Amino acid sequence: MKIAIAADHGGFELKENIKSHYQHIDFVDLGVYCSDSVDYPDVAKEMVKVIHNNGADLGILICGTGVGISIAANRCKGIRAALIYNKEVAHLAKEHNNANILVFGGRTMKLDDVIQYIDIFLQSTYEGGRHQRRLDKLDNMEA
Ligand code: RB5
Numbered sequence: 001m002k003i004a005i006a007a008d009h010g011g012f013e014l015k016e017n018i019k020s021h022y023q024h025i026d027f028v029d030l031g032v033y034c035s036d037s038v039d040y041p042d043v044a045k046e047m048v049k050v051i052h053n054n055g056a057d058l059g060i061l062i063c064g065t066g067v068g069i070s071i072a073a074n075r076c077k078g079i080r081a082a083l084i085y086n087k088e089v090a091h092l093a094k095e096h097n098n099a100n101i102l103v104f105g106g107r108t109m110k111l112d113d114v115i116q117y118i119d120i121f122l123q124s125t126y127e128g129g130r131h132q133r134r135l136d137k138l139d140n141m142e143a
Contacts, residue, residue: 002056003028003059003060004028004029004030004055005018005019005028005030005060006044006046007032007063007106008040008062010040010063010064010105011063011069014109015029015106018060018118028050028055030047031043040063041068043069044061044069044072045076048076048079052078059073059101059102060103060104062103063105064105065105066083066103066104066108078139080097080099080138081099081102081103082097083103083104084114084117087117090121091123093121094121095126097131097135098126099121102118
């Protein structure tokens with residue numbers, strides 16, 4: 001599975017720590033590459049381009065709280081960005097929402113927790129069925 005990762009300055013440190021933890025994963029790193037201030041909508045836009053072009057199967061986005069970058073990504077067609085804040089949400093975001101972007105808060109979350117959430121999400125399976133009907137309705141809302 002190809003995973004893209006991107007952060008604004010508020011998420012830069014957590015992005016680097018996630019990459020260091022998963023040494024075996026060849027992340028598509030879309031930046032930022034230092035802690036200089038940037039605007040999170042621009043970061044989300046780069047990630048969405050990669051997801052739309054099938055450059056990655058899954059994205060990880062990080063800003064200070066995870067809120068701004070979630071709002072930005074979820075304005076884009078076909079994007080299901082989930083702000084993951086506990087273990088239950090980590091598996092439900094896959095099982096029910098088939099999220100294609102995981103979002104974290106660089107200033108509000110601990111690395112150990114985030115690693116657990118990513119692991120749980122990756123081990124979970126989308127259930128389809130009634131959930132697919134709901135995802136289809138999300139796509140229709142964008143039309
Ligand atoms: C940047 O200072 C901060 O506003 C951003 O990272 C994020 O938390 C916005 O929701």
